[in-house]
Amino acid sequence: MFFGLKSIKDAWDLPPDVAKSGEKNSELGEFVEAEELVKEKVATRLTSPLEIIWKSFSLVFFAEWGDRSMLATIALGAAQSPWGVASGAIVGHLLATAIAILGGAFLAIYISEKLVGYLGGVLFLIFAVATFLGVF
Structure with missing residues (x-):
């Protein structure tokens, strides 16, 4: 439930997408606009590498802790x-995570980050309720 609520809150906090106007700007105007967009994205999305590692670790660790796998x-x-099992588990998790990352990067082209946050949060909440009710 924690990750579901956190995902929904993070999606809520994202700034709305800037609506694109139909007007065509000059090359200089487009350059200034692109530069501002990059500054905005760097300021709002990118964080320190340690913070990204910590968020990834905590998400995987707490999501996997105590589950059937x-x-x-x-x-x-x-x-x-134990070494064979650990190696197999690491490689299996690496492949599953790589598929998730590549799939997410592909979907990011077509779906907004805000929508992904809302959908992910709702799915986490559905799975939490289903687990609480003993469906899984």
């Missing part, structure tokens, strides 16, 4: 080679 990995590690 973690418990299955613990059982497999107890029955098989």
Whole structure:
């Protein structure tokens, strides 16, 4: 529920997309406009590398903590080679995360970040309620 509410709040806090006018600007005007847009995006979106790493780590760690795949990995590690299980789990998670990142980058071309935040937050809340009710 925490990540659902946080995703919705973060999407709410995003500035609205600037509506594009139909007027054509000169090259100098377009350059100034692009420069302002880059400054705005850098100021609002990009954060320090450590903060990005911390957000990614905490999202994955707390989302995976105590779920069935973690418990299955613990059982497999107890029955098989811990190094083999750890290596397989790391590679599997790496591939799954890479697919998510590449898919997200592809979808970002067509869907706004605000919509993704709202949809992700609602999905987190639906899964939280379903888990609470014992559906999963």
